[in-house]
Amino acid sequence: MQELQDEFGLTYLLISHNLAVVRHVATRVGVLYLGRLVEEAPARELFADPKHPYTRMLLDAVPDIEMAGKERLAIAGEIPNPVNPPPGCHFHPRCPFVMPHCRTVVPPPFEVGQASVRCHLFAPDRQPAAD
Ligand code: SF4
Known part of the structure; x- marks a missing residue:
């Protein structure tokens, strides 16, 4: 795929649940939840610094030896x-x-x-939570 992309300047739209594949091939990533685009960002930024709670939980659900012992956000409840x-x-x-x-x-x-995030946590006028 990447050879074809380089040679012909192709753009692909890849839809996948496999985040390892997405991370390997995508330059920009959009995360959908119940048909709504909740986060969209350059792949490098999205995987390094996911912002929407759903994106964070998705990435925390991926087995990663480097995350062993670190706190993760689990996805609760039913779809x-x-x-x-x-x-x-x-x-x-x-x-x-x-x-x-x-x-x-x-x-x-x-x-x-460089991300677009559909979450009220990122509203510019939101007051920081009191400690
Ligand atoms: S808008 Fe509210 S409920 Fe939705 S992801 Fe953000 S904080 Fe959670």
Whole structure:
């Protein structure tokens, strides 16, 4: 694939659940959850610094010997019915960072570095959490 890409300047759209393959071949990555693009970023940035909670949980679920003993975010709960997805942020029933407005307001895409992230945690006017 990469030889063809180099030779002919091709663009591929690859849809996969295999993050190792995605990491190997992609230059930009989009993460979908219940049909909504929740994060989109250059592959290098997304794998080094995932921002959306769902992306973080997906990457934490990949077996990695270097992560042994480090804290991981587990994906809790069941996938909701995609025919009748939860209102607001579709991920809110499973998100450990859920806030009241996540249950009613669809997060718009926020620009964070070179990434675009649909999560209220990245709203520019969001106040930092009190300690
Ligand atoms: S918008 Fe809220 S519920 Fe959705 S991923 Fe962000 S913090 Fe979690």
